[in-house]
Amino acid sequence: MPRTLRDALITFQRSPLLSALSIVTIAFSLFAFGLFGLVALNIRDVLNRLEERVEIRAFVAEGTEPEAMAVAAGDVARYPEVQRAMLVTQEQALARAQRELGEFRDVFEGATLPASIDVQLKPGFRDPAAVRRVAARIRAFTFIDDVRYGEDWIEKLYALRNVAGVAGIALGLTFACVSMIIIGTTIRMAVLARAREIAIMRLVGATDDFIRRPFLLEGIIKGVLGGLLALLMTYVARALINTYLIQTVFFDRRVALLGLLFGAMLGFMGSAISVGRHLRRV
Amino acid sequence: MIRFSHVTKTYPRTGTAVDDVSLHVARGEFVFFTGPSGAGKTTLLKMVYLDERPTTGEVRVSGTSSRIARGRDVATLRRKLGIVFQDFRLLENRTAEQNVAFALxxxxxSPSAIPSKVARVLAEVGLAGKGTAYPPELSGGEQQRVAIARALVNDPFVLIADEPTGNLDERATRGIFQLLREINAGGTAVLMATHNLELIRRQEFRTVEMDRGAVVFDSAEGSNGPAAKAP
Structure with missing residues (x-):
C-alpha cells in the first residue's frame, strides 16, 4: 500500500473518535448544502415546467385558405427556435375552448373561434427576446391577424428565474465556504494532534509536499465519506417531505456523484489550507 | 564542512542569542559546545540544520548557505545530518523500528531496503531485539539510542546532539557518550552541546565555550573572545 494512503488511513485507526467527529461535521455541513440544493433543484424543476408552457399563438384571419395555413405552419416549424408548430382549425379551437371551460362550455354554444398556428419553442429559446423575435417573424405573414404569447407573464417568469439563479449561486457559495471552513477546522484538529510528528518529519528531512500529501488524502476521504452520509441524510429528508408535505424530485445519479466530488474537493481544499497554514507557522 | 562567518542571531523580544560567532568545523571532528543556560549553544546548533537563520552573517553547511537555502534545500540538507535532542523526540505510538524507518x-x-537498514542501525546502537518495543517500554538511555539510530540511518556526515545526556543517569550517559565516540570514530563529525563538564574534562576533543551568545573559548585556537582575554 502506498505510504500516503497508509498514513492517511492510519489516522482513522489511531484517532477514530476525532475522525468520526470530522466526518459527521462534514456530513452535516454538506447536508445543509444538500437540502439547499434540493430546494434549488425543485424550484428549477417548477420553473422548467412553467417554461415548457411558453407558447406563441398566431391567430389566422377568417377566410384564409387551409392550404396557405398549412404551408405557413410548415414554414414556422422549420425556424431554428421552433420545436413544434401546430395548425388549429376553427373547429379544433372551439372544441379545445369547450374542453378547457368544462361546466361553462355552454357559453361557446354557436360561437366561432379563429383558427391559429400554435408554436412551441425549443429549450433555450423560451426567453422573452427569442419569443419576441419569433412572434415578429410570424406576424409578417399577411393572413395573421394577431400574435399572442403572454409577454408580461414570460418577463415575470424570467425575472423570477434570474433571481432564483443569482440567489442560488450566492447561497450555494456561502454554504460551500461554510462547509470548507468547517472541514478546514476539523482537519486542523487532526493536524494539531499530529504537530509533534510533523515537527519530527521536518527534522529528518521531509519536504513539505511529503508531509502535506497524507493530510490532503485524509481530507478527500473525509469529504467523500461525509458526502455519502450527507447524501443519505438528504435522501431520508426528501422521503419525509414527500410523505408528509409535497412531492419533490431528487438529484439524479450524475448530480449525486458531483455532490460527492464536491465533498472531496471541499475536503481537499480544507486540508490544503489547514496544513499549509500550519507548515508556514512552524 | 561547517562554517560560521560573523553570525549574529537576534530575537525581537529576547535580544541577542548568538553574537558575532565565526568558527569552522572540519569533516570528522568531534566538538563540544558548552556554557551556561542561555549561552547560545542550542541556537548555534539550530543554525546548522537551518531551523534558525542568522540575523546577520552566514552559516555554510556542506555547500548549503543559510542566505539562499529554500524549503527543499533545507529538507535535502537535513537528510545528510543526524539530529538528537535531550527529550529524544520519538513518536510514542510507533515502535523503535518504525521510529527509525520513519527517517528513511x-x-x-525503497520500502524493500528499509527493514534491513533499520535492523543494522538498531544493532549498531545496541538495541538488537528491541525493535518492536514502543518508546514508553524503553529506558531513557534506550530511547536515546533509538533517537541516535534514527539520526544515523541516513548515514549523516555530521551528528548534532543537543544535550543528549541531559535526561539520563550517569551510567546511561557513559553509554550514550561511548556510542557517540564510536560513531565519530567511523568518520561522522559530532557536534554536542552539553552542560556536563566532567564529561568534557575526561576527553581530548575540541571544546567551544559560549557565554551570552559569544564564543569565549575555543580549544582549537587556544583562546578566543573576551573571556580568554580577561586576566
Missing part, C-alpha cells in the same frame, strides 16, 4: 521513509527510500 521521508527520504523516499
Amino acid at each position: 521513509e521521508v527520504t523516499g527510500a
Whole structure:
C-alpha cells in the first residue's frame, strides 16, 4: 500500500473518535448544502415546467385558405427556435375552448373561434427576446391577424428565474465556504494532534509536499465519506417531505456523484489550507 | 564542512542569542559546545540544520548557505545530518523500528531496503531485539539510542546532539557518550552541546565555550573572545 494512503488511513485507526467527529461535521455541513440544493433543484424543476408552457399563438384571419395555413405552419416549424408548430382549425379551437371551460362550455354554444398556428419553442429559446423575435417573424405573414404569447407573464417568469439563479449561486457559495471552513477546522484538529510528528518529519528531512500529501488524502476521504452520509441524510429528508408535505424530485445519479466530488474537493481544499497554514507557522 | 562567518542571531523580544560567532568545523571532528543556560549553544546548533537563520552573517553547511537555502534545500540538507535532542523526540505510538524507518521513509527510500537498514542501525546502537518495543517500554538511555539510530540511518556526515545526556543517569550517559565516540570514530563529525563538564574534562576533543551568545573559548585556537582575554 502506498505510504500516503497508509498514513492517511492510519489516522482513522489511531484517532477514530476525532475522525468520526470530522466526518459527521462534514456530513452535516454538506447536508445543509444538500437540502439547499434540493430546494434549488425543485424550484428549477417548477420553473422548467412553467417554461415548457411558453407558447406563441398566431391567430389566422377568417377566410384564409387551409392550404396557405398549412404551408405557413410548415414554414414556422422549420425556424431554428421552433420545436413544434401546430395548425388549429376553427373547429379544433372551439372544441379545445369547450374542453378547457368544462361546466361553462355552454357559453361557446354557436360561437366561432379563429383558427391559429400554435408554436412551441425549443429549450433555450423560451426567453422573452427569442419569443419576441419569433412572434415578429410570424406576424409578417399577411393572413395573421394577431400574435399572442403572454409577454408580461414570460418577463415575470424570467425575472423570477434570474433571481432564483443569482440567489442560488450566492447561497450555494456561502454554504460551500461554510462547509470548507468547517472541514478546514476539523482537519486542523487532526493536524494539531499530529504537530509533534510533523515537527519530527521536518527534522529528518521531509519536504513539505511529503508531509502535506497524507493530510490532503485524509481530507478527500473525509469529504467523500461525509458526502455519502450527507447524501443519505438528504435522501431520508426528501422521503419525509414527500410523505408528509409535497412531492419533490431528487438529484439524479450524475448530480449525486458531483455532490460527492464536491465533498472531496471541499475536503481537499480544507486540508490544503489547514496544513499549509500550519507548515508556514512552524 | 561547517562554517560560521560573523553570525549574529537576534530575537525581537529576547535580544541577542548568538553574537558575532565565526568558527569552522572540519569533516570528522568531534566538538563540544558548552556554557551556561542561555549561552547560545542550542541556537548555534539550530543554525546548522537551518531551523534558525542568522540575523546577520552566514552559516555554510556542506555547500548549503543559510542566505539562499529554500524549503527543499533545507529538507535535502537535513537528510545528510543526524539530529538528537535531550527529550529524544520519538513518536510514542510507533515502535523503535518504525521510529527509525520513519527517517528513511521521508527520504523516499525503497520500502524493500528499509527493514534491513533499520535492523543494522538498531544493532549498531545496541538495541538488537528491541525493535518492536514502543518508546514508553524503553529506558531513557534506550530511547536515546533509538533517537541516535534514527539520526544515523541516513548515514549523516555530521551528528548534532543537543544535550543528549541531559535526561539520563550517569551510567546511561557513559553509554550514550561511548556510542557517540564510536560513531565519530567511523568518520561522522559530532557536534554536542552539553552542560556536563566532567564529561568534557575526561576527553581530548575540541571544546567551544559560549557565554551570552559569544564564543569565549575555543580549544582549537587556544583562546578566543573576551573571556580568554580577561586576566
